[in-house]
Amino acid sequence: xxxxxxxRELKRxxxxxxxxxxxxxxxxxxxxxxxxxxxxxxxxGYNSATLYxxxxxxxxxxxxxxxxxxxxxxxxxxSYLKQAKDMREQYLLNWECFCNxxxxxxxxxxxxxxxxxxxxxxxxxxxxxxEIFPMERSDxxxxxxxxxxxGDFYKRDYIALERIIxxxxxxxxxEDAMAVIEMNILxxxxxxxxxxxxxxxLTVKDAVKRTVTYMExxxxxxxxx
Numbered sequence: 011x012x013x014x015x016x017x018r019e020l021k022r023x024x025x026x027x028x029x030x031x032x033x034x035x036x037x038x039x040x041x042x043x044x045x046x047x048x049x050x051x052x053x054x055g056y057n058s059a060t061l062y063x064x065x066x067x068x069x070x071x072x073x074x075x076x077x078x079x080x081x082x083x084x085x086x087x088x089s090y091l092k093q094a095k096d097m098r099e100q101y102l103l104n105w106e107c108f109c110n111x112x113x114x115x116x117x118x119x120x121x122x123x124x125x126x127x128x129x130x131x132x133x134x135x136x137x138x139x140x141e142i143f144p145m146e147r148s149d150x151x152x153x154x155x156x157x158x159x160x161g162d163f164y165k166r167d168y169i170a171l172e173r174i175i176x177x178x179x180x181x182x183x184x185e186d187a188m189a190v191i192e193m194n195i196l197x198x199x200x201x202x203x204x205x206x207x208x209x210x211x212l213t214v215k216d217a218v219k220r221t222v223t224y225m226e227x228x229x230x231x232x233x234x235x
Contacts, residue, residue, distance in 0.1 A: 023142045026064050026074075028054040030142065033075035042117045045072055069127040070135075076118045076128075077139040078146075083111040085148040097177040098235040101170050102222055109198065109218040116206040123163050124199070167191045174234060182232065190232050197224045 032053035036045055047068055051061045065071040090107040094100035112119035122128045140147040168191055175182055201221045204212065212220070229235050 022064065025056075025060075027142050028056070029061055029064060029071060030074045030078075030139075033071055034078050037075055037118070042072065042076075042121065045075070047071075069125075070131070072121060073127060073131060073135045074139060074142075076122050077136055079111065079115050079118045080122055080132075080136060081139065081143075081146050081148075083108060085146075086111070088148070097174040098229065101174055101229075102226060104170055105194070105198070105225055106218060106222050109201070109221050110214065112198075112202060113205045113214045113217050116202050119202065120206065129162060163195055164188075164191055167195060171234075178234075180234065182234070186232055190228055190234065193228045194225045197221055197228070 029050055033045060033050045035053065036049055045068065047058045047061055050071065051058045054061070061071070065074070087104065087107050090103045091100050094103050122132060168187070171187060171191060174180070175187065198221060201217050204210075205214070205217055226235075
């Protein structure tokens with residue numbers, strides 16, 4: 011890479027960081043529903059046409075802004091998992107950490123994992139986010155990177171569940187493993203939808219506790235653990 015090419019790339023990432031930071035600020039102050047190309051461009055000190063040189067759409071920019079929340083989860087995850095005595099505990103603690111973050115920001119996690127743009131582009135966006143903001147990358151989360159960067163929620167949970175099966179030497183039919191994954195994802199999505207309600211009947215703490223307890227029951231019903 012020549013010096014000129016390297017400088018152009020650095021400039022591109024720097025300007026992208028201005029737009030992403032502006033989008034994050036708008037989300038934190040007004041909510042994800044208030045995000046628009048015009049608002050982000052104005053806050054970053056550019057016009058809308060310039061923004062489109064760096065992002066193909068509002069959806070792409072939104073994903074980059076939402077990646078900050080996912081990064082906060084990734085940074086905290088290793089300290090959660092240190093408490094685990096085995097892979098079953100690690101699986102449940104992973105979910106506990108994930109629920110703690112996602113139930114605090116249900117709209118953002120809905121975009122990240124359950125929107126067409128999120129499911130298809132999350133790995134590439136998360137990787138680029140760390141290239142733009144390298145100081146935010148957590149070295150301690152490196153061993154969980156495969157799972158963290160997986161946009162397909164079923165594959166993501168399979169990676170974690172497979173570790174339990176391998177550690178314990180369980181002989182579990184693939185269809186039973188997929189049933190566990192599907193039930194736990196449905197449990198999570200149901201609670202996430204509940205936390206998106208404008209009138210909440212549960213605190214984040216209670217929602218996390220219920221979700222993880224239901225998931226424990228799912229594992230137990232298939233004799234996992």
